[in-house]
Amino acid sequence: MKTRLIDIADVIRSKNSGPYELTMDIIFKTVEDFERVWNAGVINEALISQVYQIDPDQILSILAFPPAKAIKITIKRPICSGNIGETDVYGAQQHAPLLSLSFDLNQA
């Protein structure tokens, strides 16, 4: 059975990290779920490329932060914050595609 990320995460958010980067945090409810997802390697470059329709070279990092039971994803912004063509100056609404992710964790 697939586990929905939204059921095991407390926080899923996005924000600018400076005007050239966008960073997404997934903070899990339990250490167990954080470890299960991170150890399964299901949040990876291929997934993020697909979710955000970007080339893998636009992904700056995907890393775990155990003290916060969190996985952090940082990508290059399509344009510098506030440049003409901007849709989200603060980058605070770019998390949404992560809400619908689900994983087959038992298999992994």
Add this chain to the structure above:
Amino acid sequence: MKNEFKILSTTAILGYGFPLESFEAGLAKKPDLIAADAGSTDPGPYYLGSGLSFTDRNAVKRDLKLMLQAGLKHKIPVIIGTAGGSGAEPHLNWCFEIVKEIAAEEKLTFRTALIHAEIDRKTVLAQWEQGNVVPLDPAPPLTEAAINASEHIVGQMGVEPFIEALDLNCELILAGRAYDPSVFAAMPIKLGYDRGLALHLGKILECAAICASPGSGSDCMFGTLAEDWFELQALSPARKCTTVSVAAHTLYEKSNPYLLPGPGGMLDLRACQFSDMGEGRIRVTGSKFVPSAQNTIKLEGARRVGFRTVSIAGTRDPIMIREIDNIIAGVKERVADNYKSENWDYQLNFIVYGRDGVMGKLEPTPDTSQVHELGIIIEAVAETQELSETVCATARSTMLHYGYPGRIATAGNLAFPFSPSDFHAGAVYEFSVYHLLQTDDPLKFFKIETVSLPAA
């Protein structure tokens, strides 16, 4: 060195407010410092470029007045960084005008140390020519044109200018653009506390109660620094710090939670431990500061790229929704053709809510087959306000009556919520500088002056 250094952080950004009860609870704990960060680059390049604050004048005055009155009454220094939101000269002056107004109205007598952070274009250019200005990945390399076009360029000061200003024994330190943790960390570092712990504490305190659960940008936070640990404690009964809320805050708005680069070196948090000491006190240990071989100052600049006019509209017509991409392409072409002899330099964009208005290129499902209405913002940016009006008006009227394939509703394609339909959005700015200035002197670019109030 005394045992503990206590800091009252009032609010995430000066002007975001805080409950008086929390502030008084903080004062009752006898802080050694009252401080707040007053700015951010998050609201975008407009504020640095235009010299205006993104925070509200009355709101800033309310917060500042409470902080100043308490500071003077209890003889606690008050330190504010990134005054006026962006920390260039007009922002610092704007905030200091508010200080003067408070001093006059409340009949307060005190001295202010003003620390300037704007660096003039000529100085930046000279540094760039000497190869001292390097890109901060992934920002593009700096050019002479970008420097010359910048309205304002600021440098983010580290703790050193604050330490210098503290020697002047002023009741208030009001600084231009500053590395956020500096306003909290400078005083304890001067007193001999560990730089890594002081900066990490400052990094958390700069967002005040955002590190609590539930988080809030408009509530106070209390920090206690000792020789080999620091603690955080919320001041409102409505919220509480937890190991996870404090650790999670370390992630906020940064790319890498373990290694945080700043002026003079790197904050290394790989050995950090977060422990719950009870009563809502969260203790942090293991934060380290690793000095870098080359001291750097982060530069931020913004340049004007034109003037904007926007028109807000919507459509409820399923055939129009189906054809939206073709309609937008057709309208752009028609506008270009209409003015082709004029050689105008303009940009015409359509933000389409219901398709990809929020995420733009990052939207994984730019699909309108299931939506029943679309919100449309027509945006024209051109070299003058008048020209942007013309481009926007032409695009709006063309779209309103555009004859797309399969059209059934021939009276008009757009629903406008407002009359007038078009709005002047004024000057448009972009970040032009986001680079590192290499300098061995962390004080050189930040001039300090003192002002006594009331003026003699």
